[in-house]
Amino acid sequence: MKFEDTSQNLRSRLWIVQSLILLMLALLGVRLYYLQLVRGQYYAEIAQNQRIRLLPIPAPRGDILANDGKTALANSSPIYNVILSREDLRDRKLISLAKPLAEALAVDGDILLDRFEQIGSQPAFESILVKQDASPGDIAWVEAHELEFPELRVEQQPQRRYPANGMLAHVLGYVGEISPEQLKQPNYKGLKPGDVIGLSGLEQTYDDYLRGKDGYRKVIVDSRGRIQDEIETIAPQPGQDLVTTIDLDLQNVAEEQLRTSVTQRGVIAVMNPNNGEVLALASAPTFDPNLFSRIGTKEGRAEYVAVLNDPQKPLINRAVQSRYPPGSTWKIPMAVAGLEQGAITLDDSNLVCGGGIMVGNKFTRCMGNHGTPDLKTAITKSCDGYFYRLGLKMGLDGIMTMIDEFDLNKRTGIDLPNEVLNMTPSRELKKRTQGENAEWKDIDTVYASFGQVYDVITPIALLRTIAAVANGGKLYVPHLLKELKPVGEAGAPDYRPGRSFQPLDSTRPNPKVLPIPEDMHHLVVEGMWGVVNNGGTGAAIRMAGFDIAGKTGTAQVVGLGKDVGKNKDHSWFVSYAPAYQPEIALVALIENSGFGGQHAAPAVRRVYDVYYRKTRNAEPPGALPVAKTPKPENKIPVKKPETQIAKNQ
């Protein structure tokens, strides 16, 4: 120290200061060591991630095609959506954006707010759809307000489109955004909020295959989320195209018949009895599946609520989600089972009609008085009295055996979601519906034997039964999938192989074989042939040279034939053709239209006409006078038709 230092230890005080300074800088060095060398890798990763953004390129769903493999029933076309990305939201409150965005992009503010609340509260959300199908004006607005709303982005997205008239709506189903509940389910693993999935119909059943794999653009963004650079692009992989078994000509005529029917409500379903392929499946009234893509608008939502609350329930697929008493169509499996179980025999199938039956003190009448008909006549004339007595001979156990053999106590296994289970007679059923002390009585067996009260089944289950009778006992699983087409190069890691239909429940035999001895089979078929061709209840639709075998039915709604107004009985007609070499099986149900032969059968005739033209290349013959019952052995040989259906056998 140059100057006189008499104050307190200046030298050591300077030393203290210097040490303190060194200590402070050393502390910074230690912190640097920790941040850069110990944790450097970790921070570098976070720093990189915040400037790299993966912008998804949504993959188009596979198309759904008619059975020609060409005509599209549902496809995807690109539209522009305005979306809001979470990463760029920063600390802005999502809710506060709803109002300005709703005004600027002309979307409904309440709906937008709902979406923000619903999707924004999910931890995994990455983006929210603000406006679907944005106009060029909307896109220009988003681009012009990049600074004000950096969290907005315009994204191209495939939009699902369906036939606007609601054709096949119940079969195709529709798509929509995945719900929070679905996100938790294991089969939707890997999806994120806002992703589009099939919510009904084939779209739902085959969602895994139809859904593509999203691609992405890897971009560099600045702190405000503006794209600065693009690093790489992974193209999306489209979903697999689905070829259905639907024959558009048959589908169109089936839907038209329902549309023009008295009540405009009902089902027509057509199946190839030789393999279970569903050629047409119409349920009326129908709905426009495109409606679900408009649900983000006020009008769309109102439309949706209207459809949802429509008392006619257009969203229900009546073929698989509704149950009806089969009425007299029930006599067909009864006839087969009666023969098989020995309640009647080939040589002696005659039972008394009696105009009805007295059980206890209750008389249940027949629609006519048929004397003591044989089985063939009983079917042709639809003699109730005959089947009351057949039912009593078989007993409840016999009827239950029949139900089990025809799989009527199970779902058919059709590849559509939410198929309902039939209700079939049993002692438990009676107890369940009428109390613990309700014992099964003979009168209940009478009811169970003519397709009312205890028998309530789906049209598709009935069609499957008739198809099995047609082909001699093979119960195929009805299905709409013909083929899923492969996507990608074989052997590539993202290759998705094609596949054909397999029952969703793989433990079920397809077909389930019900051994019906051929002579018994012929006897029942003769009866059904007579319904149309031998002055039976369906004689009006007879086609010469194309033997339709069928059975009318009337499903009791209030009491059989009692109500003639709004709650009239449902009219059934089940059939197949040609009688001894079946190609096509058909079920028709017109709700609340009254007696079976009257409404359901003529509708069916139009479908057969179309089928005939298609496969025979000729005009269908008109109804001709009653001919003599042909024996199976001398029936007119029908040239094997060269149809797609035939090729599929």
Place this chain on the structure above:
Amino acid sequence: MVAMIQKRGLRDFDWLLAFLAIGIVGFGTLQIRNAQPTENYWVKQLIGLGIAIVAMLLVALNDYRKLINIAPAFYLFGLVLLVIVLIPGIGLRINGQRAWIKVPGIGQFQPSEFVKVTTAMMLARYFGKHRDGVLTLKEMAIGGLILALPIFLILLEHDVGSVLTYLPILAIVLFLSAIRMRYVVGAVVLGVLLLPAAYWVGVKTHLVKNYQQERINVILDPENADRRGFGYNTWQSILTVGEGGLLGADTSAAHSQSSLKFLPEPHTDFIFAVTAGNAGFVGCILVLLAYVILLSRLIAGAKRAPDRMGMLVIMAIVGGLTCQIFINIGMELGLLPVIGVPLPLMSAGLASLIATFIAIGFAISVQLRRFVN
């Protein structure tokens, strides 16, 4: 006498100190350019360096005793500047702080940086007299007053950060002016005990506002604090530093934290983070070493000072510089809350640069006259 100084000047001029300072500024300018490649801040910094070197030479070649003797005039001039900055129209308001004067051609100028030097001079003059005993309370009070005037004016600018860098100037002057050791120990103990207690009481009584608590939380746990709000700057700074690793990040310049604007104020308050990102741990340690050598050199100069006044002015400057370096880098490394304090010699900014070089000029001047008495 002037001739003698100039002849001796070549031998006694502290070339190492001067070149070390210029070297740090040069490296800093490179980082400013890295931080804002599209702006001309780095050019302004080079111009500022030229002005600063001239100012340093002017101070170095004048007798520091003469300068300190007229310190009251400088001090008053500084106070006037601090008043002027408060006048709307002249003072520029940036980020809620009215701390800048607009200078045509150069940009803005922050008087509080400059006033640090005049305050240090004033303190050195007052405490620089020959001393026999311990500090009296009256002396301490007058020292406190010298500091309080500029601090009061700076608080009116809402520039809390600058105030923090003033306090160690007085502390170090008092410490070296024979303040009783028991006061020092007492103050340290009291500080250690009272600070957390005061914070706790403040939180309970809501005297410490929510946003202030948030800022504290950010420092205690930057990882889990509000990374998008209060903690954003700290978190981004930590990421930038961390990404630097050993030798600097491998990210291209166009995609760096500062280019993509994730790191705020990269050329001023967060210049060290930019440096850390570009030059890595090795570069950072070299910068810290440069500061250590610079400060040690200044302290060595203080030890050789011919009088108490010279020693105090250098040590006051050392205290101010150290405190700024620690607060700034500490903030960038997530050790301290975000306070707008520039890093001496590296952050872009004219006033800070000139003030630091004037301070170094003082140190050189003291050394040049160590044999003259």
